[in-house]
Ligand SMILES: Cc1cc2nc3c(=O)[nH]c(=O)nc-3n(C[C@H](O)[C@H](O)[C@H](O)COP(=O)(O)OP(=O)(O)OC[C@H]3O[C@@H](n4cnc5c(N)ncnc54)[C@H](O)[C@@H]3O)c2cc1C
């Protein structure tokens with residue numbers, strides 16, 4: 210495990226902060242790390258920035274993420290990884306669809322793909338204040354589209370509905386998505402309808418992160434080792450998709466919407 214000092218903390222919204230630390234390891238867009246929060250827990254986080262400086266973007270939802278939010282610049286965290294596979298970018302015109310904190314895992318692939326491809330990025334959130342990385346998407350050179358559930362910014366409605374409108378107008382080769390599973394299910398269905406291949410980034414409770422403990426079991430797949438990035442068709446038909454996850458005791462429990 211690497212021990213790293215938190216170099217910079219950026220407050221992104223009332224419940225989300227980004228934490229930056231020196232890397233010293235290589236990673237590919239879509240991969241995740243296990244973050245050790247001393248005395249509390251070790252949790253999986255997608256890398257939202259990849260390079261000499263690495264970053265994670267953390268939505269505070271429970272014990273470990275709340276503790277991380279209480280950290281200051283200069284405090285130390287442990288890092289294992291990077292783990293998992295990465296996005297497989299195909300074609301020349303991409304549609305990236307992010308729900309909530311999902312943009313965190315997608316941002317590095319946007320910044321790589323936009324170098325030699327036409328990339329549209331649709332970001333959705335409940336409200337304007339919760340839209341993450343809009344400026345960073347614009348700075349990358351990708352085309353930014355926004356959606357909010359309450360209509361406070363951009364398209365009024367779900368980002369998957371905005372994606373449906375974009376698909377009717379554009380000729381996309383591939384869609385990449387990360388966010389609530391209900392949203393990703395809709396995106397896969399849109400991909401089927403418009404004959405566009407979709408890759409999804411999945412989340413489940415994780416303990417080892419390397420395919421050994423079975424905590425992230427998902428209908429015969431291990432999210433940590435077989436994913437977290439899957440072809441939409443690989444997960445769509447699975448009984449647990451958008452329905453169940455395993456809790457820390459390994460019990461199959463209903464998935465909480467929007468997490
Ligand atoms: C590969 C991967 C990448 C991730 N990337 C990010 C990221 O970039 N940013 C980010 O903010 N989070 C990310 N997560 C989710 C993050 O790991 C969890 O939010 C975190 O572990 C919760 O820890 P906690 O102790 O704060 O919450 P807990 O106290 O453990 O849980 C709080 C509540 O959330 C529920 N919960 C926790 N995890 C999940 C889950 N995976 N699915 C459904 N319900 C859940 C619990 O049941 C509980 O009700 C990622 C997860 C995975 C597997």
Ligand code: FES
Nearest residue numbers: 416418422423433
């Ligand atoms: S977290 Fe242990 S097998 Fe995936």
